[in-house]
Structures are given as C-alpha cells and as structure tokens.
Amino acid sequence: MASVRVIARYVLVIGILAGGLVPGGCQPTPPSAQAPAPSPQIPVRQTGLIAAADLIETSGMASARREADLLWMVNDGGHAPCLFAVRSDGADLGRVTVERARNVDWEDLAGFEWEGQALILIADVGDNRAVRDAVHIYVVAEPTRRPDGGFPAQVDIAWQFAFRYEDGPRDCEAVGVDTRRGTILLVTKRTTPPQLYSLPLRPEAGVPVVARRIGTLPRIPPPTATDRVRYPRFGKLFSQPTAMDIRHDNRLAVVMTYKDAYLFSRLNGERWADAFSRIPQTVAIPHLRQKESACLTPDGRKLYITTEKRPTPLLVVDLGSNP
Numbered sequence: 001m002a003s004v005r006v007i008a009r010y011v012l013v014i015g016i017l018a019g020g021l022v023p024g025g026c027q028p029t030p031p032s033a034q035a036p037a038p039s040p041q042i043p044v045r046q047t048g049l050i051a052a053a054d055l056i057e058t059s060g061m062a063s064a065r066r067e068a069d070l071l072w073m074v075n076d077g078g079h080a081p082c083l084f085a086v087r088s089d090g091a092d093l094g095r096v097t098v099e100r101a102r103n104v105d106w107e108d109l110a111g112f113e114w115e116g117q118a119l120i121l122i123a124d125v126g127d128n129r130a131v132r133d134a135v136h137i138y139v140v141a142e143p144t145r146r147p148d149g150g151f152p153a154q155v156d157i158a159w160q161f162a163f164r165y166e167d168g169p170r171d172c173e174a175v176g177v178d179t180r181r182g183t184i185l186l187v188t189k190r191t192t193p194p195q196l197y198s199l200p201l202r203p204e205a206g207v208p209v210v211a212r213r214i215g216t217l218p219r220i221p222p223p224t225a226t227d228r229v230r231y232p233r234f235g236k237l238f239s240q241p242t243a244m245d246i247r248h249d250n251r252l253a254v255v256m257t258y259k260d261a262y263l264f265s266r267l268n269g270e271r272w273a274d275a276f277s278r279i280p281q282t283v284a285i286p287h288l289r290q291k292e293s294a295c296l297t298p299d300g301r302k303l304y305i306t307t308e309k310r311p312t313p314l315l316v317v318d319l320g321s322n323p
Helices: 004-020 226-230 272-277
Strands: 044-049 059-064 068-074 082-086 090-099 108-114 119-126 133-143 157-166 173-177 183-188 195-200 210-216 241-246 254-256 261-264 281-286 291-296 302-307 314-320
Touching: 044 195, 059 119, 059 241, 059 302, 068 108, 108 241, 108 291, 119 173, 173 254, 183 241, 195 272, 210 272, 226 314, 261 272, 272 281
Parallel strands: 059 108, 059 291, 157 210, 173 241, 241 291
Antiparallel strands: 044 314, 059 068, 068 082, 082 090, 108 119, 119 133, 133 157, 173 183, 183 195, 195 210, 241 254, 254 261, 261 281, 291 302, 302 314
C-alpha cells in the first residue's frame, strides 16, 4: 500500500505541473519601465518529491558546500529547530537539531563559505504582522557526515545575534549573504516595492545591530489582472518575495516571489542597491501554491525551488552559465 500512495503522490504533483496552469521556462514580457527583461526559454523540471515525513512546511533551503546534490531545508515557525538533509531528488538523508536555537519564524537559509568554513545562515526573520521588536540570525557549521555515512544528531551555533530594522518591524522571507563585503541582505515581503536592507555578517559582540535600508526592488512586476482573476485568493500576493540566494562569486542574486523568480546581475564594484534597481531576467515557474524556498547550487548553474504544501515537489531550473 505504501508504494501505491507514493505513486499517487507523484501522479498528483506531475498532474499539477503538466496541467498548463503556468508553463515552465521563461516567458517574454513586453518591454516597459516596470517589466522584467525578455529571456530565452529556461527549462524547469521536477526531480522528485520531498520524502522527509517531518518536513511538512518547508520555508528555507540552501545548497551544501561540502557535498554535491545535497540540500539543507527547514520548517516554518513553530516547529523544532532542525536542519533537514535532502538529496537533490527529494530523498530523506536525516535531520540535525540546532542546539540552543528556537524556531520562532524561520523563513530562509543561506549556504556560504567564510574564513575557510562551510556555514549555513538560518534567518528567523518572519513577522507577518510586523510586531517583533527584534528578529534573529543563527549561523552554524554545515554538518558533515560521520564515518557511518549519517549526519550528527545536533550542531552547535557558531554565532548568533538579534537585530532590529532602523525604521520599525518588517516581515521578511528573503535573505542572502555577500561574502565579499561581509554583509547580509534582506528583502521585505509586504512592502511595495520590496525594500532592501543590509546587516553585518558578524557584528561586534555587545553592539546593538540595526538593519539599514539601502534600496528597493522596483522592477519586480505587480500581479496582473489575469493573476487576480485566475487566482482570486492568492493572485494579489504574486509579487511578494519569499526567498533569495546569492551566487558564491557575489555577481548574481535570485529573488523568488509567489509567482516567478528573478535574476539580478551585479557588476564588479557595483552596489547591490544599483543591481536590484535594474530590470531582472525572469524565470517563469509552474504555478504551485506557496513557493517559499529557493537556492542556487554553489556554481550557480542550477536553481532549486520547492513549496510549503505537501505533497512537496522539488523543482530544478537549469540556468547554465549566467554572467
């Protein structure tokens, strides 16, 4: 019976993807001041379903730096403070508890290398009602396999800090790390246009940490009239950012919304605020409810995407060699 249920889940999700709700690949958009740049077709395919039984509300995802085809994921707020190891086809490879951490509203992960270490940033920054006086960042060493092939039961926090926004509480689900400048970038969810904030990656101990607003993302397109009619409950939310990642060379960032993903290229020496102000390249994603997790592979050639809803498909976008 178990195998029948698994097959049924695959049929359900494949049916959603094949149903023509939103075709895969990049769709050309008429040029305008607010429209994303027309893009060549980019294939989107499903690699599998997320098998971890306890990963029921996936809200953040990061590519491993020390092992190919390994993804780290977390549940949304209110769940145990755990990292889930997931193979790129969705297979369950185990879970690792983050010692002395609390999952108030974990909303994004960022994998990065810093001072010779492979690290994972956990962003406890969700704030739907904008009422949290301070939100939290945890950084842990990326778990590595034991001699028996499994992962350790727990991982310690390498460093952590609380911070506030300079202009009051903000809801945020999109976070990335710029290792060259030693900063964390945050994109707000419920502001129009989305706001861009910056934090130090490793603040001085004992010094209050404040996220400073450094720009906006004015070129993420608003929901269309078709979006609002076709999806009356959620179409109005389609422009809200739900995930972010920055390529290891700090030259490319991806921001995903409930509708599509957008690629922003950054020139050498350019401020991120300027890069995010330009028209991005659009990656059209099949329609699935609550697309909230996305990450680039370390080489930036692939983009993984998944949702909060079960059965949870794992999608991959083959980006090739973007500039």
